[in-house]
Amino acid sequence: MKMTFRWYGETLDPIPLKYIKQIPGVCGVVWALHDVPVGECWSLSRIDEVKAQIQKYNFNIDVVESVNVHEDIKLGVSSRNRYIENYKRTLQNLGKIGVKVVCYNFMPVFDWLRTDLYKPQYDGSTALFYERSKIDNANLFEFLDEISKQRGLLTMPGWEPEKISRIKELFSAYKDIKEENLWENLKYFLKEIIPVAEESGIKMAIHPDDPPWNIFNLPRIITNKNNIRRFLELVDSPSNGLTLCSGSLGSCMKNDIPAIIREFSNRIYFAHIRNVKHFENGDFVETSHKTSEGSLDIAEITKAYFDISYKYYVRPDHGRHIWDEKSRPGYGLYDRALGVMYIWGLWDAFNKKVSIFEKRR
Ligand code: DNO
Numbered sequence: 001m002k003m004t005f006r007w008y009g010e011t012l013d014p015i016p017l018k019y020i021k022q023i024p025g026v027c028g029v030v031w032a033l034h035d036v037p038v039g040e041c042w043s044l045s046r047i048d049e050v051k052a053q054i055q056k057y058n059f060n061i062d063v064v065e066s067v068n069v070h071e072d073i074k075l076g077v078s079s080r081n082r083y084i085e086n087y088k089r090t091l092q093n094l095g096k097i098g099v100k101v102v103c104y105n106f107m108p109v110f111d112w113l114r115t116d117l118y119k120p121q122y123d124g125s126t127a128l129f130y131e132r133s134k135i136d137n138a139n140l141f142e143f144l145d146e147i148s149k150q151r152g153l154l155t156m157p158g159w160e161p162e163k164i165s166r167i168k169e170l171f172s173a174y175k176d177i178k179e180e181n182l183w184e185n186l187k188y189f190l191k192e193i194i195p196v197a198e199e200s201g202i203k204m205a206i207h208p209d210d211p212p213w214n215i216f217n218l219p220r221i222i223t224n225k226n227n228i229r230r231f232l233e234l235v236d237s238p239s240n241g242l243t244l245c246s247g248s249l250g251s252c253m254k255n256d257i258p259a260i261i262r263e264f265s266n267r268i269y270f271a272h273i274r275n276v277k278h279f280e281n282g283d284f285v286e287t288s289h290k291t292s293e294g295s296l297d298i299a300e301i302t303k304a305y306f307d308i309s310y311k312y313y314v315r316p317d318h319g320r321h322i323w324d325e326k327s328r329p330g331y332g333l334y335d336r337a338l339g340v341m342y343i344w345g346l347w348d349a350f351n352k353k354v355s356i357f358e359k360r361r
Contacts, residue, residue: 001313003026006031017057021058028059028061029059031064033046038069062101063100065243067087069106094200099202102203104204114329117147117329127287127321128285129284129285133281140216148164174218178219183221206222206242207243209248211251223252232264244271245272253295273314275296289339316340319339
């Protein structure tokens with residue numbers, strides 16, 4: 001596997017690349033042009049600028065997270081064609097500079113959703129938290145107000161101020177969009193972009209929905225093993241693949257992550273590894289990576305990647321906020337760096353076991 005670390009760019013990320021360089025075993029930086037409005041084409045000159053910043057530290061730029069999909073594409077309205085053309089041009093430009101994997105998602109309106117961004121934990125850290133009843137019974141607008149206060153100036157993915165300002169309009173546009181409509185619109189999008197990804201040497205890697213169930217009556221479809229199978233069959237090409245996010249799918253206890261990894265082993269191009277702890281009432285909190293801290297067996301998940309001889313990209317996903325670090329929600333340096341070391345520790349131990357076994361034979 002190739003270990004990577006997500007970085008929001010020189011102006012948006014408080015973490016400098018020189019710090020990331022000091023985390024053992026990280027070979028690539030996962031990046032994006034976060035300031036380009038969703039739906040616009042990423043120019044070669046802007047892409048080159050970030051590439052130079054990253055390569056100065058000898059990191060690869062192979063993975064982009066994300067090229068976000070314009071809402072008109074998810075809604076399936078006629079203006080989608082203009083945005084799809086821009087998306088194709090962005091892929092061509094990314095292909096030209098050697099990008100290999102593009103992560104994206106197809107969640108209506110929001111990206112990942114939590115009710116508390118800095119929920120105090122037993123050990124003095126804070127973490128991302130989802131209180132189920134708060135969403136199930138929420139008044140959307142009061143909820144948005146509360147979240148905006150918590151996040152302060154740090155923008156979360158999918159929570160761009162431009163989008164939040166037209167939230168009412170968006171919600172009424174989605175009024176008649178049910179799961180099947182979303183599948184149709186996703187298929188239309190894939191049929192258009194996958195051939196371009198193939199020509200550009202890019203593997204598209206859809207991110208599962210987080211959490212993997214409908215929220216605020218908005219449909220979510222990349223939620224479980226059967227739906228992932230259906231997704232891969234929409235366009236059966238090696239360029240149509242997955243970002244396998246253990247924490248997103250794992251927010252639903254019914255999802256058996258190691259089994260999903262084994263079944264779709266040849267179409268996973270990007271792995272997000274993190275743990276979540278479930279509570280009986282449906283709430284969950286994002287813990288450290290360590291297996292015993294959460295409800296997911298991160299050792300078993302890493303073992304599944306080891307067993308399939310996973311060659312593609314991996315990154316530690318959200319971390320807690322520890323040691324008084326002021327960071328973007330979930331994207332501090334310290335806990336994610338601990339996550340890297342936990343994953344490497346498991347990996348090295350699995351490797352060792354194999355070589356001891358081979359020596360004995
Ligand atoms: C959460 C991330 C997601 C992911 C997008 C991909 O931290 O894993 O926001 O980047 O869903 O489009």
